[in-house]
Amino acid sequence: MPEVLLIILYSAFSGITVFFGGLVSYFFGKEFSGNKHKKEINHFVIAFGGGIILAALALVLIPKGIEELELFPLILCFAAGTLIFFFLDKKIEKSGSKYSQLIAMLLDFIPEALALGAIFATDRKTGILLAVFIGLQNLPESFNSYQDLTANTFKPKKALSILFLLSFMGIIGATTGFYLLSDLPKVTAGIMTFASGGILYLIFQDIAPSVKLKKTWLPALGANLGFLIGIIGDKLIH
Template sequence: MTLFWIILATTVAGLLSIAAAASLSLTVLSRMVNKMVSLSVGVLLATALLHSLPEAFTTPGADISSLFIALLAGLLGFFILEKAALLRHSHHHEHDGHGHHHGHDAESAGKSGWVILLGDGLHNFADGILIAAAFLVDPQIGVLTAVAIALHEIPQEVGDFIILLNAGFSKAKALLYNFISSLMAVIGGVLGYFFLDSAQALIPYVIVLASSSFIYIAVSDLMPQMHRRPKLKESLEQVFLIVLGVALVLFISELSHLGHSH
């Protein structure tokens, strides 16, 4: 029965966070994707630097040097993946003469979308292991953990949806791929149930790799887009939305911690 509850909790937590994020991202926010890219930068950087990485580096028994190596490997790895995507698509788009969704030039359309999906999948996988570990301690703690994780995933999922729309994905594809990515939590939950000790040892490294994708996308793809709008009014809007994204992650994290503590 415990395995059943773990699978149910990881599935429902993923669906709830995606449904909440999609209701915002694919309706109201999809009409102003260019502006919302700045919000996504704040959300991604805050999730990585103020939530996920501190969690990974403060894990009992964590090898700090190895985690920094994983962070470096992740950043370089995502650069190589993105470079491979550019090489694969550059010939097709070089002379097609067509514009891309929301003004993205041909060589950059779509590449950041795949990187963010991979990073989000890794993050969901780690969340699944955490939910499984909580259920194996106490089913009530498991439910509270799943709720807390679903809650703090919402701003990150909003950022992911905006990045996918900005990268040229249709609304239907953005929803489908985010749903597939959320299923990694179920895989993590099942793995955690059967191999808890070894799975838990993986968590800090998986979280660091996921965080490296969030940092990479924010700094290498989204911020350069924002620099293409250098006017003072646009720049002030960008700074405000980045700060708002950071504040949103901090607020949601605080709420989820309060819920978990009770």
């Protein structure tokens, strides 16, 4: 199979989970509307996503940056990602945007998709692993994005339509990365390191503080499960 078709296939998987996460959230809202454990399950899903994102950062994004970049560019890219995500987060909060979850999802999805396409040409196993990580992290992020959208006047059908359209961002980003960045490993590593800085900021600013619940340990277990899946995936390709 031609390389570009494989990239489209794997990036389609990583993107379509944006829509699937919204569908799960839709059925979850209907089936568990009166369930006393709904809040715990919701926080478990958020924490699981945080664990997956942390695994992607620790096992793929940062190691690739360290491998390809000298110390100063590495610091510069990571710091730039951190600061830009910080300023965007502040701006979103100040503007009172009702779609912060959706914006946060796209902020890490787009650079990761670009990196996926660029990596695939030279390191298929790592590219596949990154596609799996992106797909798994998109599930809980879109799960929450759907709730964000429906809580702010969007009908379920319209909210799902938005998530379905956004699911194609994976294919667009990955094919762009393949054609423009596959011969530029240092630029790709810079994008991955930049994304790492922003993702780490979002984990500790938004995800970790929001999963804590009194008298339940389920969310923390979700984070560990998410990271464990990342370890398993990394072990399988090495």
